[in-house]
Amino acid sequence: MRNIFQKNSALFLNTCKKMYKMFKNNAEVKFQEEIGMTKIAFIAPYPELAILARKVCGEKYSDVAVFYGLLENGLVCAQKALNEGFQVIISRGGTANLIRNHIGIPVVEVRVTGYDILRTFSEFIGTNKTIGVVGYRNVVEGCRSVSQMLGIPLREMLTLNNERPDWEVMRAQLQMQLEKAPVDVVVGDALVVSKLRLEVREVRLIMSGDEAVCEAIEEARRIIKVQDKEKKSAEQLRTILSFIHDGVIAIDNTGKITVINPSAESIFKLKTTQVIGKNIKQVIPNTRMLDVLKHGKAEIEQLQNTPSGMVVTNRVPIEINGEIMGVVATFKEAGRIQQTEQKIRTKLYSQGLYAKYSFENIMAWDPEMLRVIERAKRYARTDGTVLIEAESGCGKELFAQSIHQASSRCRGPFVAINCSALPTQLLESELFGYVEGAFTGARKEGKPGLIELAHGGTLFLDEIGDMELTLQARLLRVLEERQVMRLGADKWLPVDIRIVAATNVPLKQRVLRGQFRMDLFHRLNVLSLSIPPLRLRRKDIIPLAEYFLAEFANKYGQRPIELTAAAKDILLQYSWPGNVRELRNIMERISLVYEEAQDVSAILRDFLDNSDYCNNPGYSAPELAKTGMPAVKPEQFLLPQNIRNMKRQLAVYALATCGGNKSKAAKQLGITRATLDRLLRQQE
Known part of the structure; x- marks a missing residue:
């Protein structure tokens, strides 16, 4: 045998x-x-x-x-x-x-399929032969199922595992089994034949068929397809990382470096081949990437010291299906940030889209004005729409620029337009822009509007009260939806802007007269700011005058002019219908014409008699008319009786604006209540 x-x-x-x-x-x-x-x-x-x-x-x-x-x-x-x-x-x-x-x-x-086993076992159907099986688990289990289905006796002789076997030991074990309990046929794969060399009558190799x-x-083809796709994605990522100016480093969930781009190599003075696979803490001791890996919270715009100097870093966890799989960090050199910011500022300056002034440029000593400045600073910390109400010459744009400079949008553009300076159609095209062929004379390539140019910054609408109703409706859409459509276009563009509006006319009265949309008024009047006129800020008049005289003396290379007591009295008695703008103009004129030993008060009186705000007979300047003060001829303006009348008119006006509250009116005028009563009792 x-x-x-x-x-x-x-x-x-x-x-x-x-x-x-x-x-x-x-x-x-x-x-x-x-x-x-x-x-x-x-x-x-x-x-x-x-x-x-x-x-x-x-x-x-x-x-x-x-x-x-x-x-x-x-x-x-x-x-x-x-x-x-x-x-x-x-x-x-x-x-x-x-x-x-x-x-x-x-x-x-x-894989050894059921069909493969069935083909091997089919020739033993009805032969009463005992089959022994030797092979890996999947083969043994498959043979068991097929033998039960066909009713063929099966003995599971040996189940192999994935470890490398000792063939001689296995052969000896199997030979002992065969001597104790012989089988007619041993079924298995190529290992049974080539390595075990069992002494049995028949050995059958379970051969794979076409389908397997x-x-x-x-x-295998599916794997290659996925590999090729991953390879393309990896190549794209490698190319992107190579050309990104920011440094990029990624770690896996064990803290080992998996990605480092050339910019990061330069910043940290490293070589990719030397650090890939190393723990990030070994390579960059002061990193916080492991902290982010631990707590899973992003750290944005953090400062970090590197061999190349200070950098701004962002550390973000890589989260997949709720599990933190790693962390990616970006590094931007502080010098590069400054260069980029300078380029942006240069471009904005070239287009005139920048704010020149800040709160430091607003000169004020009067308590009421100081309170207004503090309120404006609080408004700057928010992103709400601001409505500034003030007479002409009070510095509405100065406040608007200061709010922009103190806000989170300070690096964005500041775009200003005077709504009363342009005809309605021109104002509309300037605000909203237009596409090619929108109207006769339009640029061939179209033009973005000021609203678009203000994206990411502040849009200042001066003299908003003079805007036509048709334009008001379009502006309302911008405020409500933060979207703008160019003239002649059919698509809305999203815009991220803050609007600061200003007016020198009472908008509430315009709303009541049907000249201004009520819904737009309420959209604009979220944060209201009222700048008091100069005549109600008596403590500001002399310091401002002296400040302007010093400014112009420096500008024209002169010695500063000292104001006499008489000149100061004249400045305090004048109503300043042109407000700070008028005061500044008068001080510049004095600086240009003043000569040694001249009487400053005489020059001042002459200039005020011929002020731009009093150059029409009967004096009907709109700015003064809004105060309710009487109209006078220029030659009568500084006569004692007219000054007394003006004081009384100021007292009456202040009392009316304060709702009849004498204490508030006196405080607004900077006088005592007794003085207010005396002024009110005077006869015109």
């Missing part, structure tokens, strides 16, 4: 050797021919599978190269394939496991 077993095994092995030699010679020729065209290496652990795979590939898959190699021979073949640039290897059973453990590319296993080979090749 032993001789029969040995003869049977020897015959099978000789057949395999002949087929292997024949196939090997053929494969050696084909190897060099096919490696340039293919990405998949099919390494068959037994000759029949190699022949089948070559047949299938010849019919369907020209991108697969087929080779024969069992275990160590298969591993050698796989190493050659790796060196030649193959992307995926296909093999079966123990050979596939061995290659997977030693080669760093994907390995697809030709095709399934493995399709799986």
Whole structure:
């Protein structure tokens, strides 16, 4: 019996050797021919599978190269394939496991299917032969299911694991089992035949069929498709990171560096090849990326010292399905930030879209004016719409620019337009812009409006009360929706702007007269700011006059002019209908014409008699008319009786604006209540 077993095994092995030699010679020729065209290496652990795979590939898959190699021979073949640039290897059973453990590319296993086992077991149906199975778990379990289904006796002799086995020990164990409980046929894969050499009557190799080979090749193709996609994405990312001026470093969930771009190399004086895979703390000791990895909270715009100096860094956790998988950090050199900011400012300056003044430029000593400035500073800390109400010459745009400079939008544009300075159609095109062919005379390429140009900054609408109702409706849409549409366009553009509006006319009265939309008024009047006129800020008049005289003395290279007591009295008695603008103009004139030993008060009186605000007979300047003060001729303006009348009119006006409250009126005028009563009792 032993001789029969040995003869049977020897015959099978000789057949395999002949087929292997024949196939090997053929494969050696084909190897060099096919490696340039293919990405998949099919390494068959037994000759029949190699022949089948070559047949299938010849019919369907020209991108697969087929080779024969069992275990160590298969591993050698796989190493050659790796060196030649193959992307995926296909093999079966123990050979596939061995290659997977030693080669760093994907390995697809030709699975032993139910059809393969069924084909092997079908010839034993009705023979009463006892079948023994040796193989890996999936093979043993598959044989068990098929044998139960077909009613064929099965003995599970040995289940292999993925560890490298000691074949001689296994052979001895199996031989002992066979002597105690013989079987008629041993079923398994190529390892059973080539390594165990069991002394049994029959040995059957479970051979894979066409469907298993095709399934493995399709799986390999899917892997290559994913690899190619990932490779393209990685190349795109590499290109992007290479050209980003900011430094970028990423770590995984263990703190090891996975990505570092050239800018980060330059900032930290590192080399990618030296730091990839190292713990971030070893490379950058003062980093907080591990802290972000731990608590999962982003850290934005943080300062960090580096070998290249101070940088601004952002650290953000990489979160996938609720799990922190790593952290990415960006680094921007402080000098580069300053350069970028300077370029932006230069561009805005070239377009005139910048704010020149800040709160430091507003000169004030009067308590009421100081309170207004403090309120404006609080408004600057918000992003709400501001409505400034003041007479002409009070510095409405100065306040608007200061609010912009003190806000979070200070780096954005400041765009100003006077709504009363342009005709309605021109104002509309300036505000909203237009597309090509919107109207006759329009630019061929179109033009962005001031609202668009103010994106990210502040839009200052001066003299908003003079805007036509049709334009008011369009402006309301901008305020409500934060969108703008150019003239002639059909698409809305989102805009991020803050609006500061100003008026020198009472908007409430205009609303009551139907000259201003009530809904727009309420949209504008979110944060209201009322700047008192100069005549109600008596403590500001003399300091401002002296400040302007010093400014112009420096400008024209002169000695500062000192105001006499008489000149100060004249300044305090004058009503300043042109407010600070008029005061500044008068001080500049005095600086230009004053000569040593001249009477400053005489020059001042002469200038005030001929002021731009009093150059019409009957004096009907709109700014003064709004105060309710009487109209007088210029030559009568500083006569004592008229000054007394003006004081009384101021007292009456203040009392009216304060709702009849004498204490508030006296405080507004900067006088005592007794003085107010005396002024009210005077006869005109």
